[in-house]
Amino acid sequence: MSIGRDVLVIAEQHEGELHDVSLELLSEGCRVADELQGELCAVVLGNNVGHLTQPLAKHGADKIYSMENPLLVDYSGEFYTDALSDFIGDLTPKIILCGATSVGSDLASRIAARIGIGLVSNCISIKIDQNDLLFTKATHGNQVHTTFKCASQPQIATFEPGALEVKKIGIAKKIETMNVAASLNPDKQKSKVTGTIQTDLTAMDLSEADVIVAGGKGVGSADNFRLLEDLAYALGGCVAGTRMALDAGWIPSDRLVGQTGSIVRPKLYIACGISGALHHTLGMKNSKTVVAINTDANAPIFRIADVGIVGDLLDVIPSIVEQLLELKAQV
Amino acid sequence: MNIAVCIKQVPDTEGHIDVDRRSGSITSPNLVINPLDVLAVEEAVRIKGQLVDVRVTVVCMGPDIAERALRGALSMGADEAVHVWDEQLVGSDSYVAGRVLATAIGPEQYDLILCGQMAADTQAGQVGAVIAEILEIPLITAVVSIDLNLQSGRMEMQRKVDGGKREVVQTSLPAVLTVESGINKPRYPTLRAIKDAEKKQIEKLNLKALDMSPNEVGATGSLIKVVSVSVAKPSIKNLFVPDSNLLAIDRINILMSGGISDKKAEMILGGLQEAASYFVQFVKERKLL
């Protein structure tokens, strides 16, 4: 081990599946570790997470630590912090990378407070200047970019999912995997998660939605809007629309997307019968992926779409819904 | 029940922010209570309205002018205010702020400590965690609703998690809760309340009163240091011609924000089944299901 030069990525898993942000962090971690001439380590917590070492190794980890304990199956801020703080104390990495997800943000703030190390949350970039790491992040309502240096070692930084790119999957290196015992005391637990609720998709704030199915004038009628509701249901998303849809009374005013409505950035935005007027696209242009369904192949919406389906939404949507339901029935 | 609410005075980030790259100073014509802290004050006052014997104390670390923030919180219905300041505190990061606030709050004085989930200026989200750690009490972040039916001294609440979900959490008290947007709609204080708040006594604490040494605070005690600041500039993307029916200000905004990127859409013109399968395959591959 190279003391004080290693990069540690805290991998995030839910129900045995790795969160994509973990792979993004490994790609960035790989670059930083190379520059620091240290090793890239990854730690994953859970119960029965041995199968995750392969994907972690493929994305560049030199050493993989797994901490298994029935108490770590689901995220618990208290247990994860207890388990990781001791481990980090022993490992003494130079830097710890964590996803700025709801789990990662909570965890990073706890670890930083527990060990007393510098935290830079929601980073945009890391630069290495001689022996110092420089972290840049947006501050002041995203109007300012501030660059920080940490006085502590280790230091911890979080990155939003999608902020970093996943480098090509390489061939798994010869890696070391280690099991680390986590000593946890369930009697000491003070707060505990008792359940999870899916918020009502028709009431959920659009800014929180991962998937939005939006309709415009091309939908044609309130009845046809049901098709969009079916699609949204099949994808676990929210229905929204354009000003035209609002004016026609097909959507309530809190479902309007655009300059005069909500600004949204879901993972998937499906624009159905929407021309792509700037007033509308201003509100959705930062969506991660955009799929457009429109009869007019020249509709401007296709210029900002990742996938464009030229066709009548009245045919296309039912066909998609059917296939999605078939797919669900298989699993 | 005794509730402490930590508030921070911040530049109004909804408005224009001035950045001086050379001195590193960031200023704005308007100082406000951090918007999420306003929700924390509101939540405390709401609890006071529903349970008996609740006292709400607002605590703020900041220079003399931060007294305005405390008066603002008093006008919303807080009972007492504590103002922590010392010249030595200039340059403190969130870690130091958390330690100072935890010391001012002290152990065993309060049943509930409320903070905003993050400050609009630093966007760090660290203070609540530090307070909880130092006072050795539970921390629940991103709280969006609190159930006031205490069951054998335990409180139940919901916190915002990814994917529009809510986690239900039960905790023993005392605890630190950081609140997220959506928890409530803050009230506008009445003119009378604003006037009354002007007359209230504010407790002042300096480092000596907190029994903290200058080495622990300010830039010396901080774990992260600002190296440089700059105005956030968007990366230039392809522009499409802003259409002329947009207001001039919107066209300028589009240009300033880097415009809208022109993606090369994968166009599907084939048959219906083909289009649908392509879509399903696409969302599957991108793990959007």
Ligand SMILES: Cc1cc2nc3c(=O)[nH]c(=O)nc-3n(C[C@H](O)[C@H](O)[C@H](O)COP(=O)(O)OP(=O)(O)OC[C@H]3O[C@@H](n4cnc5c(N)ncnc54)[C@H](O)[C@@H]3O)c2cc1C
């Ligand atoms: C000051 C101002 C503010 C505005 N703010 C907003 C705002 O916040 N949000 C907003 O959305 N709009 C806003 N607008 C309106 C905006 O300019 C556009 O008029 C509106 O977005 C267009 O809505 P649309 O795409 O639904 O309708 P249209 O532009 O009429 O487009 C309908 C599309 O549907 C397609 N289509 C028709 N039939 C079918 C079918 N069967 N299958 C598939 N496709 C089909 C057509 O080819 C066409 O492209 C604003 C306008 C002004 C002046």
